[in-house]
Amino acid sequence: MQEKIDIVKLGGVEEGKPKKPRPKLPRKEIACQDPKERIKNFNEVALGYTPEEAVYEAMRCLECQRPRCVVACPVHIDIPTFVGLIARGKFAEAAKDIRKYNSLPAVCGRVCPQENLCEAACILNDTNPGNPIAIGRLERFSADYLLSKENGSAEAPKITHKTPYKVAIIGSGPSGLTCAAKLAQMGHTVHLFEALHKAGGVMMYGIPEFRLPKEIVQKEINYVKSLGVKVETNCIVGKTIPMDEIMNEYDAVYIGSGAGFPNMMKIPGENLGGIYSANEFLTRVNLMRAYDFPKTATPIRKPKRGVVVGAGFTAFDVVRIMLRLGAEHAEIVYRRTRKEMPGRGEEIEHSEEEGAIIRELTNPVRFIGDENGFVKAVEVQKMELGEPDSSGRRKPIPVPNSNFIIETDLVVIAIGQTPNVLIPSNLKGLSTRWGSVINVNRETYMTTVPKVFAGGDAITGAATVILAIRAATEASRAIDTFLRDPQRKWYPPEVSEKK
Amino acid sequence: MFEIVSKKTLAENVVEMTIKAPRIAKTHKAGQFLILMNYEHSERIPLTIADSDKEKGEITIVFLVVGFSTKELAEKFNVGDEIFSVVGPLGTPTHIEKFGRVVVIGGGLGVAPIYPICKSLKEAGNEVISIIGFRSKELMFWKEKIESASSKIIVTTDDGSYGMKGFVTHALEKLHNEGEKIDRVIAIGPPIMMKNVAKMTEPWNIPTWVSLNTIMVDGTGMCGGCRLEIGGETKFVCVDGPDFDGHKVNWEEMEIRMKVYKIEEEKIKQEHQCKIGLK
Ligand SMILES: Cc1cc2nc3c(=O)[nH]c(=O)nc-3n(C[C@H](O)[C@H](O)[C@H](O)COP(=O)(O)OP(=O)(O)OC[C@H]3O[C@@H](n4cnc5c(N)ncnc54)[C@H](O)[C@@H]3O)c2cc1C
Ligand SMILES: Cc1cc2nc3c(=O)[nH]c(=O)nc-3n(C[C@H](O)[C@H](O)[C@H](O)COP(=O)(O)OP(=O)(O)OC[C@H]3O[C@@H](n4cnc5c(N)ncnc54)[C@H](O)[C@@H]3O)c2cc1C
Ligand code: SF4
Ligand code: SF4
Ligand code: FES
Numbered sequence: 001m002q003e004k005i006d007i008v009k010l011g012g013v014e015e016g017k018p019k020k021p022r023p024k025l026p027r028k029e030i031a032c033q034d035p036k037e038r039i040k041n042f043n044e045v046a047l048g049y050t051p052e053e054a055v056y057e058a059m060r061c062l063e064c065q066r067p068r069c070v071v072a073c074p075v076h077i078d079i080p081t082f083v084g085l086i087a088r089g090k091f092a093e094a095a096k097d098i099r100k101y102n103s104l105p106a107v108c109g110r111v112c113p114q115e116n117l118c119e120a121a122c123i124l125n126d127t128n129p130g131n132p133i134a135i136g137r138l139e140r141f142s143a144d145y146l147l148s149k150e151n152g153s154a155e156a157p158k159i160t161h162k163t164p165y166k167v168a169i170i171g172s173g174p175s176g177l178t179c180a181a182k183l184a185q186m187g188h189t190v191h192l193f194e195a196l197h198k199a200g201g202v203m204m205y206g207i208p209e210f211r212l213p214k215e216i217v218q219k220e221i222n223y224v225k226s227l228g229v230k231v232e233t234n235c236i237v238g239k240t241i242p243m244d245e246i247m248n249e250y251d252a253v254y255i256g257s258g259a260g261f262p263n264m265m266k267i268p269g270e271n272l273g274g275i276y277s278a279n280e281f282l283t284r285v286n287l288m289r290a291y292d293f294p295k296t297a298t299p300i301r302k303p304k305r306g307v308v309v310g311a312g313f314t315a316f317d318v319v320r321i322m323l324r325l326g327a328e329h330a331e332i333v334y335r336r337t338r339k340e341m342p343g344r345g346e347e348i349e350h351s352e353e354e355g356a357i358i359r360e361l362t363n364p365v366r367f368i369g370d371e372n373g374f375v376k377a378v379e380v381q382k383m384e385l386g387e388p389d390s391s392g393r394r395k396p397i398p399v400p401n402s403n404f405i406i407e408t409d410l411v412v413i414a415i416g417q418t419p420n421v422l423i424p425s426n427l428k429g430l431s432t433r434w435g436s437v438i439n440v441n442r443e444t445y446m447t448t449v450p451k452v453f454a455g456g457d458a459i460t461g462a463a464t465v466i467l468a469i470r471a472a473t474e475a476s477r478a479i480d481t482f483l484r485d486p487q488r489k490w491y492p493p494e495v496s497e498k499k
Numbered sequence: 500m501f502e503i504v505s506k507k508t509l510a511e512n513v514v515e516m517t518i519k520a521p522r523i524a525k526t527h528k529a530g531q532f533l534i535l536m537n538y539e540h541s542e543r544i545p546l547t548i549a550d551s552d553k554e555k556g557e558i559t560i561v562f563l564v565v566g567f568s569t570k571e572l573a574e575k576f577n578v579g580d581e582i583f584s585v586v587g588p589l590g591t592p593t594h595i596e597k598f599g600r601v602v603v604i605g606g607g608l609g610v611a612p613i614y615p616i617c618k619s620l621k622e623a624g625n626e627v628i629s630i631i632g633f634r635s636k637e638l639m640f641w642k643e644k645i646e647s648a649s650s651k652i653i654v655t656t657d658d659g660s661y662g663m664k665g666f667v668t669h670a671l672e673k674l675h676n677e678g679e680k681i682d683r684v685i686a687i688g689p690p691i692m693m694k695n696v697a698k699m700t701e702p703w704n705i706p707t708w709v710s711l712n713t714i715m716v717d718g719t720g721m722c723g724g725c726r727l728e729i730g731g732e733t734k735f736v737c738v739d740g741p742d743f744d745g746h747k748v749n750w751e752e753m754e755i756r757m758k759v760y761k762i763e764e765e766k767i768k769q770e771h772q773c774k775i776g777l778k
Contacts (some may be wrong), residue, residue: 020657196586234586239526239588239589240523240588271727271756272755275756280722283722301654301768372755
């Protein structure tokens, strides 16, 4: 089914022949849509490597014996092997090799903070500073190649021996999907329940189309389904199915319900019309495709002068959406400085290219409404940085008498998410901290309730896709051990935190 | 997918639909709602579960055609068709216990959701007096059904074409003036009606509960779009409610938040006029 790739013509090396790496060459940049064009559409910004570009980049890799990049990748993808396969023209094989470690490579290749993980550790940084192997882009390239060939499913590995055990997975974000894929491959029967009408979690409702096309996410989910995982959407565990029923019917339960509850600022005027939580704004735009309104049926207010509060992944996604919805002015208001911003460097850069303004050391104190009850301005206060706080970042302190007004017609609050209380409040004996973050044993991902495991944002609070995948991978091994253990031994976390 | 097993027009622009949804039917309690999507790219619209049948695995909704999505549902979907998505039961069930004498008020479309509430209240040993109000006789529905779940029923119509002439609040005032001891009032209907009921019972010190219908997206506490100030605190109607103490609701804020998409709602109606033959 695979067409012949003329690897020599692409600049690679034939299989069996020795490779002469070219680490001194500069790293291959990825083509992007022009900023002036891309703010008029929702199509993907980074266009991906051509086969030639991918082979060029792969040829730079030293294929180290003791690769530091592999250590730094949270799921320890065998990077030299898959990069080597690309250099030899085996694009589909490269992706299949990655899937041994990560079931969602097309997603991670796009949204992983590689610059702090695998790429930060690449040895080329020592000799050719700033030019590590573009591991994420290569991962994306091979994964896209495979998905375009097999539509995500045709070549799923056959599962030969089934066990008699049934596992319920709650939530279809990266963590739930990964745990489901791994357990299915181990031969267990896996049922995955998702509250929304589409599987994918934040990958579907949060991260915008222009960073992570929804078609790609759905193809990766098709692959997980092809492993035999049964996915039931429109099913809220604790509502549609009572938690007791899940506990009675399954041998083990994995909670991957994420951190979906939006934090609000709790300042006056926050319930005015035109003020959104990031979750609502993003869900309307991404999952419900409000950008296509009125072709699709869900509306969104279009800003002229948009204000986003916060500076994480979410805030930058929101500001870029505002610009795409036609805002003349869209700004981020952040109480610390650029240096403390949790958002990824690349996202900050892309946002500014597109015209987003970043206002540092500023914090809203109240929202002001017009005569119809819609927001028309934000009153903000200048901040300065004091001593480092418990997170190690310098604490912002208000500057007295520094208030001023920013005019706006749409505000989005993007100051973080915490887990929903639905599951903790429906599962007796489940220990949590800060109200809803689930406590687990660090090694086994076991909770305080026998046969219930948890991972992803549900146990950490809002984090990253790859950390959710790592938790699920490790938890799947623990679940497998637990299921096969005749005594079903339980090692719950030692909980010292008071609720 | 969720199959429609029956469809009836109860009055002009009021449609009753029974849908196959076994999981929801099994766990539904009075006061809960569902969220429905006609097609894959439709809006998510919240509707109260007006009845459920565990054995058959079916649930019933009654809805008023007000805008694009409800019109589409009423006009394009028939028995045997499948609805893309139905999720529920959502929200906290209505608090039911033996209160004594409870007046349950349903205004217009609000008559449908009070049915399971009257039923549950009666089962819990309460004396249920129901007041149902419509603009006119032609719009009346489910009178017999509500009657079967109450010990006494009062019907009001704005134009006097049936029952008592006037609003449901007039009937409530009359009951009170006649000296009936009322232990609790539950009111469901248009926001303005619920607000007026709550304002009326406040000086009488009668606990009064209303069911709010703010704009929603997910219905699970994820978006905050349904948020509203209740007793000085922001609450998420979809999970903390939809039932709240009517004396604590910030009705002015409710009014504003219901109007957020006025312009867009008009726009989609016009845009699709030709395509699906909306009036
Ligand atoms: C806007 C935005 C941008 C981001 N960008 C990046 C990025 O670029 N890179 C990166 O690495 N990370 C990013 N993140 C963070 C990342 O998306 C999350 O850390 C990750 O998705 C967590 O995965 P999860 O599987 O734990 O949970 P989620 O992805 O949140 O999935 C949880 C799922 O569980 C479902 N669920 C919850 N409760 C129930 C229930 N009771 N019954 C059934 N289903 C339930 C939810 O509907 C949801 O689908 C971003 C986050 C946001 C919000
Ligand atoms: C908990 C709850 C229970 C409800 N129960 C019923 C019921 O049993 N029967 C019934 O007829 N209606 C009910 N509603 C109202 C119903 O959801 C709206 O009438 C419907 O969403 C309108 O959609 P539309 O596209 O036809 O109209 P639109 O043109 O979009 O809007 C018309 C009106 O409906 C309101 N509305 C629009 N979108 C939403 C939304 N997503 N959520 C809530 N309101 C919205 C608007 O404020 C507007 O005034 C309920 C609402 C809630 C929140
Ligand atoms: S999963 Fe993330 S950290 Fe691991 S190799 Fe891929 S991009 Fe790097
Ligand atoms: S450290 Fe860099 S050069 Fe070495 S294998 Fe990893 S990616 Fe290749
Ligand atoms: S509808 Fe989204 S939080 Fe209530």
